[in-house]
Structures are given as structure tokens and as C-alpha cells.
Amino acid sequence: MPWNNQGGGGGGGPWGPPPGNNGPGTPWGRPSGGGGNGGGGGPQPPDLEDLLRRSQDRLRRAMPGGVGSGRGAALVVGVLALIWLASGIYRVEADEQGVVMRFGQWTRTEQPGLRYRLPSPIETVLLPKVTRVNRIEVGYRSAVGGGRNDRDVPDESLMLTGDENIIDIDFTVFWVIKDAGNFLFKIREPEVTVKKAAESAMREVIGRTDLQPALTEARQQIETSTRQLLQTMLDEYQAGIEITQVQLQKADPPQPVIDAFNDVQRARADRERARNEAEAYRNDIIPRARGETERLVQEASAYREQVVSLAQGEAQRFRKVYEAYALAKDVTARRMYLETMEEILRGRSKIIVDGSAQNVVPYLPLNQIAPHAPANAAPAPRPAQPGGPTSGAPAGSSSGSRGGTQTQPLSQSLSQSGQ
Structure with a gap:
């Protein structure tokens, strides 16, 4: 073989036999037998075969029947089942609602807290944000970047009032999710639904309101009535949406006739001012005239009482004089003459x-x-x-003498x- 020792000696593999041992050795120069010190003079790498063998021995001791036995398989399946069941634990945050679906069908809605569902694929959960305030613009579109040049949408903003006039209204609807299950499964395209329903409710309210109040003092009433009507419509749809506010942004006449309308408004303001001035003059002059009338009536009554009392007094005095004259005519006549001359x-x-x-x-x-x-002095x-x-x-x-008058x-x- 090509890895045999070229210098002679026993066959110890490509690394040669271990020193001091004529027998065969391992690839790391370690004898395959029991004793002897290894050569090489450095740290030896771990024995992978030994590690694998030890692991198998421990598994056999844990499962005497072996991994392939029934008890071992049951233990593995039990551990896997426990992990699978534990995967059904989830948490619903304070600003969320948990919508639990079983095989794709909505079964229940969970409130915030630590919850449990059957693991996938039996049950799944959706966690929509229910405290986020959503905004829908009707009649206009805000400028990009928060600019002031909003784009008008006449198809949405022009409405007919109760007195058959046209008004241009822009308003904003603010809403939140009230029931996440209904919101996700009872309606399609929630924003479009809310927008169309809001436009319909506003047109109905404006159709019952005259133009002049809609432009001035009835704005708050229009907002309240529209919100109530819109909420009723969405509840009938089971949309799971709560309308928090309807806010009017603009309520003006149509742009082509706004100058003429402003002239009419100024004329009405002048009319109201003249009417108020007339009311103020009337409120000033009428009480004064009534007071003067009452004063004249009181003076006439006092004069009447005075004249009647004087006439009664003169009559009484005349009777007294006549009675005295009847008793002593000469003396009474003389006295009357002296009093007259005096x-x-x-x-x-x-x-x-x-x-x-x-x-x-x-x-x-x-x-x-x-x-x-004096000319008015009476004798x-x-x-x-x-x-x-x-x-x-x-x-x-x-x-002169008694019984006659002498000149x-x-x-x-x-x-x-x-x-």
C-alpha cells in the first residue's frame, strides 16, 4: 500500500506504528489496545466514536427496550405532543382583541390578557388594534405632508339642503374598532363602508336642515345628528365599529355663487341690525310713554279729587254762612261786607x-x-x-242804614x- 512505512517495520497505518509498541495503532498514533502512553507530545482531539458510543449507552439505559421499542416511541410522541400543545398559549395586549378562528371559522373574541387556543392548524388567532383612532375624510383630501392646499371633491361635498339650496360641506369621521370579530368577518373594506355610510348620513341630515342654520348656528347639531345616524347604520350592518366624532371642516355655499351669497348675508346682517335698533328704540320709548300716561292719569285724578274737595268745602262753608245769616241778618251782612272790603x-x-x-x-x-x-285771576x-x-x-x-243800600x-x- 502506498502509505506503508518506506523505512521498514511493522504496518501501523499511514502514520506508522506508535513508539514503543509493535502492534497496530489508531490514526492519532494511539494504540488500539489498553496500555501505553500515546505519542505525539501534544493535546489529543476527542474520540468521536467514543462519544457516540457513550450517548447510545445512556439512551439504552433510559429506554431499556431501545429507541425502536414501543415505550421509547411513546415517550418521543408525548414530548412532541406536549410541545405542540404548549404552542397554543398566546397573549392579547391592552390595545388588542384576540379573534380566534377554528379551521378558518370565527368562533370567539378574546379580551386582553394571557389566553389559550388549540394549536395550529386547528385554531389560529388574529390580533387587530382596537384602540387606534382611524380617520376618514369626506368631501376633501388632505394635502400630502400636512400642507394647507386640500383638494376638494365636489361629488362628495355638494349637498341639497331642506330649503332646496346647495351647500358645500367637508367633514371628517373618527372611528375605532368596537368588536374585532364583526369588524373582520361581517363587512368588507371597512374604510369604504364607513365613508359611504357617513356621506349618506350627512346628506340625510342636511336634507332636513335649511341653508342659513346649516351655515351658522346649527353646526353642532348637524355633527351630533350625523354621528348618531351613522352609528345606527353601522350597528345595523353589525360592522363592529364605533363612531367617536364627526367634525365639520367647512360649510359654505358653492364656489360659483359665494360672492352673491356673501352679499345676501351682508344684507341680512343689515336687516337684523336695523331690526335690533328698532327693537331697542321701541323698548326705550314705550315704557317712557306708559310712564308719562300713568303720570297724567295720576295728576288728573289728583286734580279731580282737589276740585271735588274744594267744591264740597265751599258748599259746606256757604251752608254755615247761610245758617248764621238766618239767625242774625244785620250782623252777618255787615261782617260779610267788611270781609269783602278787607x-x-x-x-x-x-x-x-x-x-x-x-x-x-x-x-x-x-x-x-x-x-x-293776572288775566286768569278770578274775583x-x-x-x-x-x-x-x-x-x-x-x-x-x-x-247805609238797615234795610237799604245807598250809593x-x-x-x-x-x-x-x-x-
Whole structure:
């Protein structure tokens, strides 16, 4: 053989016989027999045959009947079955729901926590995120990168109002998964379904609302009504979706008529302003007029009470005077005359002419003696005197002896008054 020792000696393989031993050796120069020190002078590699043989010996001791026996096969199958069953343990996170399918058919929905299912291929599980808020735009598309130039979609945004006007509405729908099983298996293309249902609900709500309220004060009501109607529709579909918010982005007239509409709005604003000013003027003038009316009524009532009371007092006084006159006519007549003259001469300038002056010419400066009385001043009333001086007697007349009336000159009357 070509690996025989060329220098002679026994056949010990291509490496030659081990030193000090004439017998055959191993490829590492180690004798195949029992004793002797190996040659080579370095660490020897492990004996693979020895390792394999030891492993087989241990397996035989564990399974006395051998691997091919029934007990060994059962143990192997049991270990494999245990590993297979343990593969059914899984965990559902807090933001997930576990949808368990048995041979492809949905059987149940698991809540967050540590769960178990039958191992594959009997049961499989899907773990959709149920807390993530999804967003759907209707009537417009947001610009890429968060820009401000959103793209309008007239086919979705133009709607007919309740008073047969056209309005351009853009809105956004926010939704989350409420039931993962229904969401995955009861509807197809959930985003398209939500979008179409939202557009239908908004058109129905706008169709019951007039244009002016839809543009101004009814926005909150439109959002609430649309969300409720959309949720009802999705519940009927068993979509497993919950609508969290419907948010109006824009509610304007159509672009071709927006200038004319703004003019109309300004005219309506002017009308409301004029109406408010008129209301304010009315609220100011009417209470004042009512107060003035009430004041006039109170003054008239007070004047009426005053006149009636004065008339009653004068009547009572006249009766008292008449009763006194009936008892003593001369005394009463004289007293009435004196009271009348006192009333007439009070506060006026007086000139007394002595009767012994024969050559004195009476001079009466009437413009100085009697100042002009007010035009509305009424003469003092004088009661009638039966058989005596009348109430309308002039200032120059005086009563004479009992039972008659004698007219005297004014100078003589003044002289007698002074005496």
C-alpha cells in the first residue's frame, strides 16, 4: 500500500506504528489496545466514536427496550405532543382583541390578557388594534405632508339642503374598532363602508336642515345628528365599529355663487341690525310713554279729587254762612261786607282825604293804585245777601242804614273807611 512505512517495520497505518509498541495503532498514533502512553507530545482531539458510543449507552439505559421499542416511541410522541400543545398559549395586549378562528371559522373574541387556543392548524388567532383612532375624510383630501392646499371633491361635498339650496360641506369621521370579530368577518373594506355610510348620513341630515342654520348656528347639531345616524347604520350592518366624532371642516355655499351669497348675508346682517335698533328704540320709548300716561292719569285724578274737595268745602262753608245769616241778618251782612272790603283793599295803596278839605280835587292814579291783576285771576266769590249788599257791588258802594243800600262817591267811602 502506498502509505506503508518506506523505512521498514511493522504496518501501523499511514502514520506508522506508535513508539514503543509493535502492534497496530489508531490514526492519532494511539494504540488500539489498553496500555501505553500515546505519542505525539501534544493535546489529543476527542474520540468521536467514543462519544457516540457513550450517548447510545445512556439512551439504552433510559429506554431499556431501545429507541425502536414501543415505550421509547411513546415517550418521543408525548414530548412532541406536549410541545405542540404548549404552542397554543398566546397573549392579547391592552390595545388588542384576540379573534380566534377554528379551521378558518370565527368562533370567539378574546379580551386582553394571557389566553389559550388549540394549536395550529386547528385554531389560529388574529390580533387587530382596537384602540387606534382611524380617520376618514369626506368631501376633501388632505394635502400630502400636512400642507394647507386640500383638494376638494365636489361629488362628495355638494349637498341639497331642506330649503332646496346647495351647500358645500367637508367633514371628517373618527372611528375605532368596537368588536374585532364583526369588524373582520361581517363587512368588507371597512374604510369604504364607513365613508359611504357617513356621506349618506350627512346628506340625510342636511336634507332636513335649511341653508342659513346649516351655515351658522346649527353646526353642532348637524355633527351630533350625523354621528348618531351613522352609528345606527353601522350597528345595523353589525360592522363592529364605533363612531367617536364627526367634525365639520367647512360649510359654505358653492364656489360659483359665494360672492352673491356673501352679499345676501351682508344684507341680512343689515336687516337684523336695523331690526335690533328698532327693537331697542321701541323698548326705550314705550315704557317712557306708559310712564308719562300713568303720570297724567295720576295728576288728573289728583286734580279731580282737589276740585271735588274744594267744591264740597265751599258748599259746606256757604251752608254755615247761610245758617248764621238766618239767625242774625244785620250782623252777618255787615261782617260779610267788611270781609269783602278787607279782601279787596289788602295789599293796595290807599289815599285818605279828610272831609273838611273843601278845595281838594280828588286825584286817583288808578294805574299806580291798582296794579294789573293776572288775566286768569278770578274775583273772590261773594255770597248773595238777601235784603243787603250784593256780592257784585262795586268798591265805591257802601251799605247805609238797615234795610237799604245807598250809593256814595268813592272818596266819601274811602273817608268813612279811614275813620
